[in-house]
Amino acid sequence: MAFIEIRDVTFEYKMATENSDGAGSKSNVGKSDTGKAGSAGNQGKTGNITEVVGKALDGVSLDIEKGEFISIVGRNGSGKSTLAKTINGIFMPSHGTVSVDGMLTSEREKIFDIRSKVAMVFQNPDNQIVSSIVEDDIAFGPENLGIPPVEIRKRVDLALKAVDMYEHRTKAPHTLSGGQKQRIAIAGAIAMMPECIVFDEPTAMLDPMGRTKVLEIIKNLNSKGITVILITHFMEEATQADRIVVMDRGKICKDLTPKELFSDSASVIASGLELPIVAQLARRLRERGIDLEQGILTSDEFAKSIISLSTRRD
Amino acid sequence: MIRDITLGQYFPAESKVHELDARTKIIITFLYIIETFVVNNFLGFLVLAIGLAIVIGISHVPPKFIFRGLKVIIVIIIFTFVLNMFMMDGRVLWHWKFLTITYEGLYRAFFVALRLILLIIGTSMLTLSTKPIELTDGFEKLLSPLSKVGVPSGEIALMMSIALRFIPTLMEETDKIIKAQQARGADFESGNIIKRAKSLIPILIPLFISSFRIAQDLALAMEARCYHGGKSRTRMNQIAFKKVDLIAAIIVLIFFTLATMTRFIDIWHFA
Amino acid sequence: MYIQVKNLNYTYSKDFPNQTKALDDVSFGIEKNSILGVAGHTGSGKSTLLQMLNGLLRPDDGEIFIGEDCITEKDFPLVNIRKKVGLVFQYPEYQLFEETVRKDVIYGPKNLGIEDEKELEEIARDAISKVGLDYEMIKDRSPFELSGGQKRRVAIAGVIAMKPEVLILDEPTAGLDPESRHELINMIQNIQKNENIILIFVSHNMNDIAKLADKMIVLDRGKIAMEGTPREVFEKKDELNSIGLGVPKVTEIMHRISEEIEGVKTDVLTLDEALEEIARVLND
Numbered sequence: 001m002a003f004i005e006i007r008d009v010t011f012e013y014k015m016a017t018e019n020s021d022g023a024g025s026k027s028n029v030g031k032s033d034t035g036k037a038g039s040a041g042n043q044g045k046t047g048n049i050t051e052v053v054g055k056a057l058d059g060v061s062l063d064i065e066k067g068e069f070i071s072i073v074g075r076n077g078s079g080k081s082t083l084a085k086t087i088n089g090i091f092m093p094s095h096g097t098v099s100v101d102g103m104l105t106s107e108r109e110k111i112f113d114i115r116s117k118v119a120m121v122f123q124n125p126d127n128q129i130v131s132s133i134v135e136d137d138i139a140f141g142p143e144n145l146g147i148p149p150v151e152i153r154k155r156v157d158l159a160l161k162a163v164d165m166y167e168h169r170t171k172a173p174h175t176l177s178g179g180q181k182q183r184i185a186i187a188g189a190i191a192m193m194p195e196c197i198v199f200d201e202p203t204a205m206l207d208p209m210g211r212t213k214v215l216e217i218i219k220n221l222n223s224k225g226i227t228v229i230l231i232t233h234f235m236e237e238a239t240q241a242d243r244i245v246v247m248d249r250g251k252i253c254k255d256l257t258p259k260e261l262f263s264d265s266a267s268v269i270a271s272g273l274e275l276p277i278v279a280q281l282a283r284r285l286r287e288r289g290i291d292l293e294q295g296i297l298t299s300d301e302f303a304k305s306i307i308s309l310s311t312r313r314d
Numbered sequence: 315m316i317r318d319i320t321l322g323q324y325f326p327a328e329s330k331v332h333e334l335d336a337r338t339k340i341i342i343t344f345l346y347i348i349e350t351f352v353v354n355n356f357l358g359f360l361v362l363a364i365g366l367a368i369v370i371g372i373s374h375v376p377p378k379f380i381f382r383g384l385k386v387i388i389v390i391i392i393f394t395f396v397l398n399m400f401m402m403d404g405r406v407l408w409h410w411k412f413l414t415i416t417y418e419g420l421y422r423a424f425f426v427a428l429r430l431i432l433l434i435i436g437t438s439m440l441t442l443s444t445k446p447i448e449l450t451d452g453f454e455k456l457l458s459p460l461s462k463v464g465v466p467s468g469e470i471a472l473m474m475s476i477a478l479r480f481i482p483t484l485m486e487e488t489d490k491i492i493k494a495q496q497a498r499g500a501d502f503e504s505g506n507i508i509k510r511a512k513s514l515i516p517i518l519i520p521l522f523i524s525s526f527r528i529a530q531d532l533a534l535a536m537e538a539r540c541y542h543g544g545k546s547r548t549r550m551n552q553i554a555f556k557k558v559d560l561i562a563a564i565i566v567l568i569f570f571t572l573a574t575m576t577r578f579i580d581i582w583h584f585a
Numbered sequence: 586m587y588i589q590v591k592n593l594n595y596t597y598s599k600d601f602p603n604q605t606k607a608l609d610d611v612s613f614g615i616e617k618n619s620i621l622g623v624a625g626h627t628g629s630g631k632s633t634l635l636q637m638l639n640g641l642l643r644p645d646d647g648e649i650f651i652g653e654d655c656i657t658e659k660d661f662p663l664v665n666i667r668k669k670v671g672l673v674f675q676y677p678e679y680q681l682f683e684e685t686v687r688k689d690v691i692y693g694p695k696n697l698g699i700e701d702e703k704e705l706e707e708i709a710r711d712a713i714s715k716v717g718l719d720y721e722m723i724k725d726r727s728p729f730e731l732s733g734g735q736k737r738r739v740a741i742a743g744v745i746a747m748k749p750e751v752l753i754l755d756e757p758t759a760g761l762d763p764e765s766r767h768e769l770i771n772m773i774q775n776i777q778k779n780e781n782i783i784l785i786f787v788s789h790n791m792n793d794i795a796k797l798a799d800k801m802i803v804l805d806r807g808k809i810a811m812e813g814t815p816r817e818v819f820e821k822k823d824e825l826n827s828i829g830l831g832v833p834k835v836t837e838i839m840h841r842i843s844e845e846i847e848g849v850k851t852d853v854l855t856l857d858e859a860l861e862e863i864a865r866v867l868n869d
Contacts, residue, residue: 076733076762090537112540120538123760127531130472132324132446132479139550141539152550170326174482177627188539204760207627208789209829233762236834274763277792277834277856284860290867299834303841310846310867493641494680497672498743499664499696516692519682523729 001102002063003227004087004118004196009096011057011082011250056082057093058250064229066195069222071238072231074247075272080231083247084198087229088118101195116145119189123201125181126173134176134184135160135169141192152191159187163217179210186217196227204233215240235262235276239297246271259295278302323383323482324445330558331373331443336452338559342566343440349570350433358576359428365569366436373443383438384431391427398423446478451553468544480528484521491520586614588638588751588783593647595633607633608644609807615800620777620784622798622815624791624830629804631787635753638785640666651751668697671749675756677740678733686713686731686739687724693747712746713739715779717772734765738772745776752777754786758793770797795819795833795854803830820852835859842866 056079064070072080085091086098089105100118103110119141122128131137135156142152160166163183173181182202189197199218203211215237222228230241238244239258246254246261248271254261262268262279269275275283282296290309296302331339346362353359370377384391404418441449454471461467492502495516502513595608608630615621625631636642638649640656640663649657656666671693674680683689690712691705699705713720716738723731728739737757744752757773758766770793777784788794794801795815803811803818805828811818819825819832822840831837835853839862843849849866853859 074762075764085534088538090534112542115538115540120535122531122535122538124531126483127528128535130476130479130532130536132475136445136447136550140536140541143548143550144540144542146546146548149548149550149552152548156550172324172326172482173479174486179627185535192539201760208831209626233760235763272762272764274767278838280856281835281838281859281863284856285863288860288864290864299838299841302838303845306842306863306867307845490674491680493636494674494677496641497639497667497674498680498693499667499747500692501664501696516680516682520680524679 003066003068003101004062004064005097005099006060006062006064006083006087007097007099009057009060009083009086009093009098010055011079011086011091012053012055012094014051014053055250057086059096060247060250060252061096062245062252062255064196064227066227067222067225068243069219069228069230069241070243070245071241072229072245072247073233073235073238073271073273078247078272079250080247081200084120084200084229084231087196087198088115088120090120112145116141116192117194118196118198119192119194120198120200121182121185121189121202123204125178125185125205128185129173129181129188132172132174134165134171134173137173137184138187138191141188145192155191155193156187159190162190162221163187164213177207177210179206179213182206182210182214183217186214186221190221194226196229197221198229198231200231201233202230203237211237235274239276246273248272258297262297263294323441325375325379325442326445327374327443329372329374329443330562331369331439333556333558334443334562335553335555335559336444336448337456337553338555338562339440339444340449340452340456342563343437345566345570346436347433349573350429350436353573353576355576355579356425356428357579358573359425359432361569361573361576362432362436365566365573366432366439369439370435373439375439375442380435380438380442384434387430387434391430394430395423395427398426446475447551448553450475450478451549451551455553466544468547472544476532483528484525487524488517488521491517491524587617587652588615589648589650590614590634590638591648591650593634593637593644593649595630595637595642595644597633606807608637608647611647611804611807611809613802613809613812615783615785617783618781619799620786620797622794622801623785623787623804624789624794624801625787625804625810626829628806630807631804632755633807634804635672635755635785635787638751638753639670639672641672664697667693668747669749670751670753671744671747672753673741673744673755673757675759676737677744678728678736681728681736681740681743684727685725686728689728689739690743690746693743697747708746708748709742712742715745715776716742717768718742734761734769737761737769749782751783751785754784756787756789758788758790773797791819791831791833792835795836803828815854816852819854822851 060083072083074080082091086093086105087100089098089111092105098105100114103114105111105114129137130140138156138159139152142155147155157166160169163186165180165183165187168176168180173184176184203214206214218228218230219240230237232238239262241258244254244256244258244261245252253271254267262275265275265279265283276297278297278299282292282302285292292305292309296305349362353362370380399415399419400413402416402419402422404416406414407417407420408415444452450471453474454467457465457467457470500513500516502510505513590611590613593608593611597605597607611630611634623631623634633642637644644657647657648655651669654665654669655661656669681689683692687709690709694705694708699708709724710720713723718735718738728736731739741757754773758769761769773784773786774797786797798815800813801815801818802809803825810828811821811824819836822832822836825832832840833854835856835858836851839849839851839853839859843851846866850862853862
């Protein structure tokens with residue numbers, strides 16, 4: 001049995017009008033914790049606007065093993081974020097089941113066990129920090145879990161060090177940069193001692209320095225055995241994962257290793273994605289008849305194979 | 315600029331004032347507010363002002379920072395000042411058409427303005443020297459006897475702390491929206507009142523939407539971090555009264571007694 | 586130079602402990618009908634600079650000339666700056682507020698004093714089609730029910746509708762998926778070409794700067810750290826790295842190859858140039 005099992009999950013929501021770019025951007029209509037399956041929001045409107053039932057997720061099944069690092073990619077509105085939020089029971093699927101370590105998210109009495117096993121970091125660093133003091137914010141999760149104060153203190157210090165923000169522990173979040181705030185949010189997740197962390201576009205609002213640092217922390221967490229689910233628009237980030245899941249219109253259309261995925265450039269582009277620059281270069285060279293090996297993804301690999309090609313010709 | 319508003323903000327520093335238990339500071343502030351209304355003469359205000367100056371001195375909060383907070387409400391102070399100045403009958407000092415300034419009016423105007431300033435500086439010392447979290451923890455503890463009669467003190471405290479947390483965020487957001495609309499030629503400074511009020515719509519609607527977005531995001535983030543109300547929740551920071559609290563309380567009470575006693579000293583007498 | 590920025594200085598929170606020098610003697614120029622890329626970290630002074638170009642902030646000292654006009658002059662009317670310079674902030678969709686897309690787009694032009702309904706209608710039609718949306722389909726819809734990418738286009742149309750000579754975009758592609766990002770970049774490029782305007786854009790994406798910009802400046806802690814054509818700037822890879830910025834991915838790759846193979850050109854900015862160079866190296 002896999003650590004996380006997503007079985008045939010469909011997530012329906014109502015929306016006021018036909019959305020021209022497909023299902024999705026309104027997927028979070030009032031469907032939270034207490035929302036029952038299929039009873040999404042109050043979007044009923046009058047006039048010529050019709051009510052449509054959209055599917056943010058449409059029969060999605062996925063297994064994730066302990067310690068894995070998977071990326072979920074796809075267009076805006078492809079259902080990535082909705083999928084992520086069903087994993088820890090923030091959204092409840094209209095049909096299908098999600099289980100974490102054998103516990104179903106539909107068993108409401110286990111929901112806090114699930115959420116302490118699967119923590120989550122969101123896109124906007126500002127909107128997920130609850131306290132005006134860094135360390136108090138990190139304590140928020142453990143406090144909710146009813147951990148004794150001394151133990152919370154230990155966890156907070158550990159979490160702060162893990163994201164390299166210990167020296168900023170007494171600062172006010174609004175005085176920090178976006179990247180630093182996001183590290184605080186990650187520390188808040190770490191302090192819950194989860195086995196898995198879901199990152200929902202954690203770098204989308206950061207500058208390159210903040211982005212690099214956050215990705216470094218994510219990789220580091222994974223190397224310590226934490227299962228990582230990373231949703232991202234940046235293909236260079238996605239290639240860091242063991243496995244990339246491509247979503248389109250609420251369905252999983254690819255579930256491959258980075259090497260496999262980016263060898264099939266046509267389907268990558270068809271899903272609204274782009275090839276990493278290295279892969280684009282390699283593909284164009286192959287089209288010109290240069291005999292490059294498949295599955296080159298990093299500058300290093302690319303440089304090496306060019307070098308070996310050039311020495312072979314010498 | 316909007317970011318300059320220091321009212322309600324915390325100023326991180328290490329001082330005896332910062333060290334006090336939030337509950338002590340809340341009670342003292344509460345008594346202080348009452349005291350500013352009990353006092354009925356300038357001498358009493360002098361006592362309070364000296365006390366306040368000492369507190370500011372000990373607190374290591376730069377006075378500049380404190381006075382910047384006053385800037386925001388300067389309009390209110392001037393308004394009450396002017397209102398009081400012209401609205402009192404008594405010995406005429408100056409007269410022009412329907413405007414009359416009397417000795418009593420001027421006295422009253424200064425008096426009320428001073429009261430307002432003392433009130434604002436005094437209460438802002440509470441927020442400046444107390445971490446918002448400690449403040450809300452303090453409130454929570456002070457309110458906790460009420461939880462037995464069904465007052466959700468934990469939730470109220472969390473609500474307050476989140477409100478405090480998002481003041482700077484919303485200020486920034488407002489600043490951004492104002493600038494974005496100004497870049498589209500918006501003019502908030504000219505025209506009559508109706509036109510000006512209308513010109514606020516392009517700010518208020520986006521701000522409203524942003525607030526909802528933030529609230530929604532935050533609710534999800536809190537859920538993801540296992541928030542489920544105050545039940546079985548523990549707290550990292552445990553608070554306890556210390557010796558310094560007792561000393562502070564005694565000193566403050568002496569000042570308050572002195573200030574109150576000035577009611578009975580008749581040196582600033584006027585008819 | 587059509588735009589001349591001369592010795593701009595600006596300090597935030599003067600005389601307070603958190604005083605910071607946001608701009609430190611910043612000078613540069615921009616030619617007519619060209620594209621300037623601006624790179625730099627959060628806090629490098631970028632957004633201060635953009636706001637000054639739009640008259641939202643006044644420098645402590647220094648001047649900005651646009652054509653003959655000195656817009657930093659105290660009595661230079663703000664409305665004239667806004668006519669000349671259109672500024673699109675980061676995540677501009679958050680400033681939408683009207684009931685319909687059409688009304689939102691003409692908010693700017695109305696503020697500039699255009700009142701004739703017919704003219705406004707034309708302006709809205711023109712601006713919305715320039716951002717690649719179907720005017721008839723979208724004009725009466727609420728901006729709030731559009732998709733994220735559409736909202737952003739409508740917001741940009743709201744600035745284009747003011748017909749600026751200079752269009753400034755602060756990270757126009759932030760948060761978009763790869764497909765929308767490409768579309769938006771192409772759209773911006775087309776607008777610049779067709780309107781013959783000056784385009785200034787801030788981006789963290791060096792690939793985009795390399796693709797679009799005729800000239801670029803790099804800001805670091807309030808100073809202009811580097812200035813020149815992208816080719817000139819990206820040649821100084823180490824200098825860029827030392828301020829925490831990078832070069833376009835293809836440039837990086839060529840640098841990597843040149844470490845091993847002698848005589849490989851590294852001043853390569855586009856995929857096509859890289860292809861040529863690699864092919865040359867392999868066929869040598």
